[in-house]
Amino acid sequence: MWLILLGALCLLSSTLAMPLEAGGMGKQHWELVQNYLKRYYFHDSKTRVKINFEDKLKEMQKFFGLPVTGILSSHVTEIMQKPRCGVPDVLEYSLFPGRPKWTSNxxxxxxxxxxxxxxxxxxxxxxxxxxxxxxxxxxxxxxxxxxxxxxxxxxxxxxxxxxxxxxxxxxxxxxxxxxxxxxxxxxxxxxxxxxxxxxxxxxxxxxxxxxxxxxxxxxxxxxxxxxxxxxxxxxxxxxxxxxxxxxxxxxxxxxxxxxxxxxxxx
Ligand SMILES: [Zn+2]
Ligand SMILES: [Zn+2]
Incomplete structure (x- = not known):
């Protein structure tokens, strides 16, 4: 019973809590924000650790040259809705380990x-x-x-x-x-x-x-x-x-x- 409960708690801790800053934002909209940060700013989607939403948002704000506040603004959500490339914005992402390059010319x-x-x-x-x-x-x-x-x-x-x-x-x-x-x-x-x-x-x-x-x-x-x-x-x-x-x-x-x-x- 405890094991099952622990498993359930781990699952809960891997989802994001809706922060106060999201107040006034619809649940569906909030899910879009979560998915964006998970997809483009999460270094390893396979580890089940608690995602610090504020840190990820700060990373995103820093990347786009916005004030690093950790608070959602309409400018942030506007960027999140733009068409974009599917490759994440973190250098450590597994697509680019060790800065690979072609060795033939x-x-x-x-x-x-x-x-x-x-x-x-x-x-x-x-x-x-x-x-x-x-x-x-x-x-x-x-x-x-x-x-x-x-x-x-x-x-x-x-x-x-x-x-x-x-x-x-x-x-x-x-x-x-x-x-x-x-x-x-x-x-x-x-x-x-x-x-x-x-x-x-x-x-x-x-x-x-x-x-x-x-x-x-x-x-x-x-x-x-x-x-x-x-x-x-x-x-x-x-x-x-x-x-x-x-x-x-x-x-x-x-x-x-x-x-x-x-x-x-x-
Ligand atoms: Zn790209
Ligand atoms: Zn493909």
């Missing part, structure tokens, strides 16, 4: 499946452009292959798609990618339930999203600099003058060196 990629929102030739062009945006700053070359296993396998998929990170329908999580490594390492997945666009109509801009995801495929985690392409939420950007920020360039060159330094691999 020729990286292959393959487009395994396409979206129905754009012609295949446009997807190919935008991906080539996204790879070029990165390769113009680092001594890496990207080579497209049409069959077999490539370092970076690119696909569009909906809901459950064979990894442990199912997509969630339109909005919220748009895409995710895995840090460099064998197997699924480097692969980039895009949620087919989004409305992808080349910028000529409304929807999610595929070039921006692909450039962000390929940043993960190369070994970059999220940046808290709002001008960075590695910022976790989806932002409307100027599509004509779209380029990497200084922060992105600094990050990627820390891993691979710069283009003038072809033979210098750290």
């Amino acid at each position: 020729v990286i292959t990629y393959r487009v395994v499946s396409y979206t129905r929102d754009l012609p295949q030739s446009i997807v190919d062009q935008l991906l080539a452009k996204a790879f070029n945006i990165w390769s113009s700053e680092i001594p890496l070359h990207f080579k497209r292959v049409h069959w077999g296993k490539a370092d970076i396998m690119i696909s569009f998929a909906r809901r459950d798609h064979g990894d442990s990170f199912p997509f969630d329908g339109p909005g919220k999580t748009l895409a995710h990618a895995f840090a460099p490594g064998d197997g699924i390492g480097g692969d980039a997945h895009f949620d087919e339930d989004e409305d992808w666009t080349d910028g000529s109509s409304s929807g999610m801009n595929f070039l921006y999203t692909a450039t962000h995801e390929l940043g993960h495929s190369l070994g970059l985690s999220h940046s808290s600099d709002p001008n960075s392409i590695m910022y976790p939420t989806y932002e409307d950007r100027d599509s004509k003058n779209f380029r990497l920020s200084q922060d992105d360039i600094k990050g990627i060159q820390e891993l691979y060196g710069n283009v003038d330094n072809l033979y210098h691999f750290k």
Whole structure:
């Protein structure tokens, strides 16, 4: 009997108490906040320890450059409702152990499946452009292959798609990618339930999203600099003058060196 009761208490302690600050917030809304913090700010979802909601909220506020109060504001909940990348905002997350990077300077990629929102030739062009945006700053070359296993396998998929990170329908999580490594390492997945666009109509801009995801495929985690392409939420950007920020360039060159330094691999 005690054992059963203890088990029940452990379960209770792993859920979040609704704090006073949430007063006036509906239960459903509060669940959204909890899920957001658990998903993007919890270092190990497998350990059953009490989550300190206030600390997680402070981490999130710090990441987004907001006043670190530990109290929910409308600005915080507004950010939580924005479409974003599915990779968490904590460096210690298991997708990026030990800052992995590619060790060869020729990286292959393959487009395994396409979206129905754009012609295949446009997807190919935008991906080539996204790879070029990165390769113009680092001594890496990207080579497209049409069959077999490539370092970076690119696909569009909906809901459950064979990894442990199912997509969630339109909005919220748009895409995710895995840090460099064998197997699924480097692969980039895009949620087919989004409305992808080349910028000529409304929807999610595929070039921006692909450039962000390929940043993960190369070994970059999220940046808290709002001008960075590695910022976790989806932002409307100027599509004509779209380029990497200084922060992105600094990050990627820390891993691979710069283009003038072809033979210098750290
Ligand atoms: Zn991301
Ligand atoms: Zn996936």
